[in-house]
Amino acid sequence: xxxxxxxxxxxxxxxxxxxxxxxxxTISICxxxxxxxxxxxxxSELFENxxxxxxxxxxxxxxxxxxxxxxxxxxxIFPQGIFYSKVTSDDVSLIIDETIIKGKIIDRLLYExxxxxxKIKKVSDVPFYKKQTRRLLSLNDKIDPTNISHYIQxxxxxxxxxxxxxxxxxxxxxxxxxxxxxxxxGGFPTGMKWEFLKKENASVKYIICNADEGxxxxxxxxxxxxxxxxxxxxxMIIGGYATGSTEGFVxxxxxxxxxxxxxxxxxxxxxxxxxxxxxxxxxGFSFKIKVRxxxxxxxxxxxxxxxxxxxxxxxxxxxxxxxxxKSGLFGKPTLINNVETFVNIPYIIQNGGxxxxxxxxxxxxxxxxxALAGKVxxxxxxxxxxxxxLKEIIFEIGGGILGxxxxxxxxxxxxxxxxxSSKDLDIGVDYESLILKGAMMGSGGMIVMDETNCMVxxxxxxxxxxxxxxxxxxxxxxxGTRKMLDILTxxxxxxxxxxxxxxxxxxxxLIKESSLCGLGQTAPNPVLSTINNFPEDYRVHIExxxxxxxxxxxxxxxxxxxxxxxxxx
Amino acid sequence: xxxxxxTRLIEIIEKFKEDGLISVLQKIQDVFNxxxxxxxxxxxxxxxxxxxKIYGVITFYHHFSxxxxxxxxxxxxxxxxxxxxxxxxxxxxxxxxxxxKEEEVSEDFVWGLETVACVGACALAPVVMINDEYYGKMSLxxxxxxxxxxxxxxxxxxxxKYEDKVS
Ligand SMILES: Cc1cc2nc3c(=O)[nH]c(=O)nc-3n(C[C@H](O)[C@H](O)[C@H](O)COP(=O)(O)O)c2cc1C
Ligand code: SF4
Ligand code: FES
Ligand code: FES
Numbered sequence: 001x002x003x004x005x006x007x008x009x010x011x012x013x014x015x016x017x018x019x020x021x022x023x024x025x026t027i028s029i030c031x032x033x034x035x036x037x038x039x040x041x042x043x044s045e046l047f048e049n050x051x052x053x054x055x056x057x058x059x060x061x062x063x064x065x066x067x068x069x070x071x072x073x074x075x076x077i078f079p080q081g082i083f084y085s086k087v088t089s090d091d092v093s094l095i096i097d098e099t100i101i102k103g104k105i106i107d108r109l110l111y112e113x114x115x116x117x118x119k120i121k122k123v124s125d126v127p128f129y130k131k132q133t134r135r136l137l138s139l140n141d142k143i144d145p146t147n148i149s150h151y152i153q154x155x156x157x158x159x160x161x162x163x164x165x166x167x168x169x170x171x172x173x174x175x176x177x178x179x180x181x182x183x184x185x186g187g188f189p190t191g192m193k194w195e196f197l198k199k200e201n202a203s204v205k206y207i208i209c210n211a212d213e214g215x216x217x218x219x220x221x222x223x224x225x226x227x228x229x230x231x232x233x234x235x236m237i238i239g240g241y242a243t244g245s246t247e248g249f250v251x252x253x254x255x256x257x258x259x260x261x262x263x264x265x266x267x268x269x270x271x272x273x274x275x276x277x278x279x280x281x282x283x284g285f286s287f288k289i290k291v292r293x294x295x296x297x298x299x300x301x302x303x304x305x306x307x308x309x310x311x312x313x314x315x316x317x318x319x320x321x322x323x324x325x326k327s328g329l330f331g332k333p334t335l336i337n338n339v340e341t342f343v344n345i346p347y348i349i350q351n352g353g354x355x356x357x358x359x360x361x362x363x364x365x366x367x368x369x370x371a372l373a374g375k376v377x378x379x380x381x382x383x384x385x386x387x388x389x390l391k392e393i394i395f396e397i398g399g400g401i402l403g404x405x406x407x408x409x410x411x412x413x414x415x416x417x418x419x420x421s422s423k424d425l426d427i428g429v430d431y432e433s434l435i436l437k438g439a440m441m442g443s444g445g446m447i448v449m450d451e452t453n454c455m456v457x458x459x460x461x462x463x464x465x466x467x468x469x470x471x472x473x474x475x476x477x478x479x480g481t482r483k484m485l486d487i488l489t490x491x492x493x494x495x496x497x498x499x500x501x502x503x504x505x506x507x508x509x510l511i512k513e514s515s516l517c518g519l520g521q522t523a524p525n526p527v528l529s530t531i532n533n534f535p536e537d538y539r540v541h542i543e544x545x546x547x548x549x550x551x552x553x554x555x556x557x558x559x560x561x562x563x564x565x566x567x568x569x
Numbered sequence: 570x571x572x573x574x575x576t577r578l579i580e581i582i583e584k585f586k587e588d589g590l591i592s593v594l595q596k597i598q599d600v601f602n603x604x605x606x607x608x609x610x611x612x613x614x615x616x617x618x619x620x621x622k623i624y625g626v627i628t629f630y631h632h633f634s635x636x637x638x639x640x641x642x643x644x645x646x647x648x649x650x651x652x653x654x655x656x657x658x659x660x661x662x663x664x665x666x667x668x669x670k671e672e673e674v675s676e677d678f679v680w681g682l683e684t685v686a687c688v689g690a691c692a693l694a695p696v697v698m699i700n701d702e703y704y705g706k707m708s709l710x711x712x713x714x715x716x717x718x719x720x721x722x723x724x725x726x727x728x729x730k731y732e733d734k735v736s
Contacts, residue, residue, distance in 0.1 A: 034690045037703030042730055069692035069705075089732065216648030216687035254595070254632050255688050257701055295591055296631035298686060312589030314629040371691055373650035379692035411649065445691075447649050461652055465686070471629075 002274035005282040006161045009152075016153045025058045025100060026078040027051075028141055032065025032226050033258050035072035039089065043073050046092040058100065064227020064262070066141035067369075067381030068128055071111060076123050076141060083123035084109035114377045114399050128378045131397045133359065133385045135367050136343050140227035145262050148269040151230040157275055159346035163238045164283035168198060171242040175345070177353025179365035184210055184301075184338030185416065185442045185518075187364070187431040193335060196325045197243040200333035205245040208310070208329065208336045209236055211252045211259070212294055212301040215414030216465070218445035220369040221339040223381055225252065225259035228343075229266035233289060235342030237275065238349060240287040243335060248289040251306055254296055264291055298415075298469035302517050303336045305471070316471045317517035338443070340369060360386035364430035368441070374411075374448040375402045382446075387428035390420070394448055405450040409534065413442025415462050415469075416522030418529030419455060438529040440522070454549035455534040456541050460488035462526035466519060477520030480511040484527060491538070494545040501531060501538060570607050578608055582615045590616065590626055594633060603634045631685075639674045639681025641719055643667075644698040648687030656695035660684065662709050663697075666716050679723055704731070 003009050029035075029044045044062055051058050068074060071085035077099060084095065087109060098104045110119040111126050120126050123141070143150035151157070163171055176191030197205060209232060213221040224232060236248050252260050267289050270276045278286045292310050299305045300315040307329050309315040328334020344366060348356045357365045364386040370393065373379045377399035384393060390410060394400070401407050409419045412429075418439035420427075427433045431441050449458070463485040472478045484507050487500050508524030515521045531538060541547050570578075581600065585593045593616065597608055604627060613620045627633045645660045664670060667680045674681045690696045693705025697712070704715055718731045 033688075033703055034693055034705065037690050037693055037696065037705035039732065042732065069690065072693075213689065214686065216646075217650040217691050218687075219689040219691055222689040255685055259689075290588075292588070292592070293595055295595065295633060296685070297629065309591060310589065312591050312626070314625055316629075373691040373694060374653050379650075379694075381692075414649065445649070447653060449653055453653055458653070461649070469686075 002272075003281065004274060004279075006165070009157065009161050009281065013152050013155075013158075016149050020153060023079055026061050027058060027095075027100070028061040028063055028076045028078060030065060030072060030074040030141070031062040032069065032072075032223060033256075034065055034069030035074060036258070038072045038086075040073040042089055043075075043087060043092065046089050047096075050092055050096055054096070056096070056100070061142075061144055063141050063143065064145045065223040065381070066227070067137055067223060067383075068126075068378070069381075070379040074141075075109075081122045081124060083111060083121070083126060085111045128380065128382075128397055128399070131392065132383050133367050134383045135347060136224065136231075136340065136369060137227070137381065137383050139231070140223065143228065145227050145229055146265050148230060148266070148273060151228070155350075156230055157234055159349040160234050160237055160275065161281055163349050164241055164281055164285055168242045168244065171238065171349065172198060174348055174353040175242070178344075178348045178356035179353075179360070179363075180341065180344050180348065180356070181364060181431065182338055183340035183344075183368065183443065184336075185413070185440070187441060190337065190341055190344075193325070193337070194239065194243050197245070197333055197335045200325065202333050204247075204332045205243065206329045206332055206334040207236060207240050207243065207245045207248040208303075208306065208334060209248065209250040209339055209342055210301065210303070210306060210336050211250055211256075211263075211339045212306065213253060213256075213339075213443065214298040214301040214469075215416075215443045215445045217373055217411075217414060217447045218371045218443045220371055220381055220444055222256050222259050223369075224339055224343055225256065225263050229259075229263045230270065231343050231346060232263070232339055233266055233270055233275070235345035236289060237280070237287055238345050239335065239337065239342060241283075241285050245335070246287065248287065249292055249310060249329070250289060251292050251294060251300075251310060253294040260291065260293060267291065297471075298465075299471045299517070299519055302519060305517070306336065307334065314471075316473050317519070319516060340444075361428060361430040361433075363432050368429065368444055370429075370444045370446045372398050372446050372448070375405065375450040375453070376400065376448045377402055384429070386430045389426055389428050391425040393429070393446065394425070398448065401448070401450050403450075405452065407448070408451050408453060409449045409455060409458075411439075411447040411449065411458070411526070412445065413440030413525070414445045415466050416440055416518065416525055417442045417445075418525050419449075419458065419533055420529070421533040424533075438525070438532060440525065452549055454492075454547055455530040455537040456488065456547065457492050457550050459527045459530045460485065460492050463488050463523070466523040470519065470523075474514075474516040474520065476511045476514040477516070477523065480507050480515075481520070481523055483507055484511075484524065488527070491541045492547070492550050494541060494547070496542045496545075498542055500542065504531065574601070575611070578611055579615060582612060586616060590618065590623065591630070594623075594627065598633060603637050605635075637674065637678060640679050641699055641723075642681040642683060644683045644685045644688070646686075646688050646690075646694070646696040646698075647684045648691060648694075650687075650691035650694040651696055654694040656707075658709065659695050659697065659707050659712050662712050663716065666713065702731075 073087050075084045075087045172194050180190045181187040297315050300309045302317045305315040305317045324334040369383045372382050411419045467481045467485045470477045581596045669675050695707045697704045
């Protein structure tokens with residue numbers, strides 16, 4: 001069945017809403033990649049069998065990742081919103097006996113606030129969620145991502161039904177007003193990019209959704225694709241219409257099998273109902289979307305390399321200009337946006353750019369999802385208003401540092417970003433503030449480290465990563481990162497000398513200035529930021545020729561590095 | 570190559586030709602486990618592409634393998650989150666348990682060991698994937714349990730899903 005007009009869509013939605021009984025007991029089980037790693041698949045099967053066996057009128061909902069993976073497998077019971085974490089297969093019949101049938105809450109399965117030891121019953125009261133502003137992730141625990149009706153029930157595709165009947169320029173104007181900037185790392189204003197493509201005069205234009213998410217430690221794009229793929233498609237179709245494009249591609253990394261599956265199902269279902277294809281909702285606009293799978297190369301996240309990869313070539317960046325907007329995929333004008341960028345679009349269309357811009361800082365609007373990982377108590381996906389401080393994210397939402405240890409560093413922006421120390425915890429996250437401190441928003445990876453992590457070793461780790469991933473096209477990046485890696489390896493082995501720091505800085509400058517693409521241009525950042533913010537770590541390696549942290553791995557006594565006291569202004 | 574494999578191969582090439590070389594190679598590797606010289610020659614013939622170009626693409630991407638792969642490919646995450654939480658020690662333990670090195674396959678082709686940059690389950694670091702299954706919060710103890718579990722599967726020939734009783 002195809003939906004051919006806005007009216008038909010409203011009727012379709014009404015039918016779904018009517019047939020849905022909001023009071024019906026629903027057991028929502030996270031089936032995201034994280035919870036699957038902890039046994040969610042078996043758990044879901046057991047719930048399904050048990051409910052069937054007892055002939056209960058209960059809905060089992062298998063959702064995508066709401067972000068609190070560390071406490072997985074997660075099971076939430078609606079309509080009450082009772083939140084159970086770390087559920088095992090042994091708990092299944094107990095949950096059905098006690099909670100579902102008798103209405104009793106099982107204390108043992110409730111989430112316990114690690115700091116106050118308080119047991120929390122409702123998902124909305126869990127501090128991890130409470131302090132977030134969940135705009136983009138809000139549906140992730142409410143819908144089955146493989147069921148398009150669920151998305152439509154929660155107003156899905158209504159932004160599209162509005163957008164298709166407004167002039168293209170008006171849409172671009174709203175996106176500009178919203179202040180939305182690219183979430184792929186660079187932070188380029190999205191509205192401007194769209195306008196550039198709209199102005200290109202060509203019969204074929206492409207839109208690409210960059211779902212390569214190569215930054216190790218980042219997984220928000222994965223959660224969006226797995227948990228709410230139609231939201232991405234809706235953003236892309238609106239983008240396609242606003243810029244006058246004819247076809248879209250989603251480039252997904254091959255390491256995400258579940259995301260690939262869900263986005264593929266979503267495209268098929270959207271085609272069946274007519275949100276993709278010819279004459280969408282009777283507007284006269286036609287658009288299709290195809291999926292392309294990456295093949296395991298970090299550099300393919302870079303836009304020109306990504307284009308080469310879709311064309312079936314080695315994923316090597318090429319010099320810009322010409323920018324993809326002028327000459328991109330198969331030589332045609334092409335727009336590339338990140339997954340999270342597209343996901344913001346339906347909200348902007350429904351509520352207007354001004355409303356969107358109400359939260360955030362002067363230069364960075366809206367919310368940003370961070371992947372909080374490493375040595376914090378609550379790891380997972382955190383969606384906050386731009387401008388939220390690092391302290392709030394790490395200590396309030398993240399619950400502070402694991403064990404009895406002390407905070408040492410937070411790494412932002414992955415291999416292109418930097419490491420900040422405790423003196424920077426009060427800064428609010430936005431594009432400019434982070435760059436000012438020598439870090440970077442990047443795609444939103446946020447990795448917290450405690451006093452047992454050595455920053456020289458971390459710098460070496462990132463240098464090894466970029467050295468491995470360098471495509472080898474230009475000398476400064478290929479040879480320069482090799483040289484930096486050699487020095488850092490020497491340092492971690494206690495064979496460094498004082499001049500090494502100067503040499504690292506010299507190489508860093510050279511590589512930054514003369515590399516062809518962003519990979520090389522930003523590769524020295526993790527090294528420079530650790531040299532600046534953690535000089536003590538480097539001093540120990542060079543002067544004492546021994547680092548208890550590098551050597552230890554639990555064998556040697558851990559030496560206490562006191563984080564610097566915050567400077568008084 | 571047997572006739573039925575050849576037919577299958579040609580089918581794949583024809584079906585995915587439109588989507589480009591990388592899609593074709595991916596599908597072939599999915600079905601045939603790795604990219605053998607014979608299959609590559611066929612791709613070259615049917616896609617009318619020089620062999621050098623195809624090898625160029627294959628060697629560029631980590632995902633493609635020119636050698637047969639193990640029945641169970643263990644992929645240890647080497648991403649940042651896993652790194653700071655001790656992923657390295659895990660890798661060392663796995664190497665010892667299976668007596669193979671990184672990017673190697675055991676002599677009997679049962680085990681393959683690969684490292685990946687990040688599998689996107691960073692909140693559960695350190696993470697390991699075995700074929701398409703994820704395993705999170707891998708302590709050294711849990712690593713041993715899971716390897717033993719797969720060894721048992723291999724011995725009995727009966728697939729049983731690993732039940733997590735540790736974390
Ligand atoms: C080495 C390198 C890797 C990149 N990886 C990604 C990535 O994984 N995902 C992404 O969206 N952008 C990535 N980018 C940025 C893209 O080139 C591009 O700027 C971005 O997709 C544009 O989308 P946006 O305007 O929505 O941010 C990468 C850039 C470089 C230099
Ligand atoms: S900077 Fe590095 S990754 Fe980028 S083109 Fe040059 S060699 Fe390749
Ligand atoms: S995968 Fe279940 S919460 Fe993330
Ligand atoms: S860093 Fe290991 S899963 Fe992301």
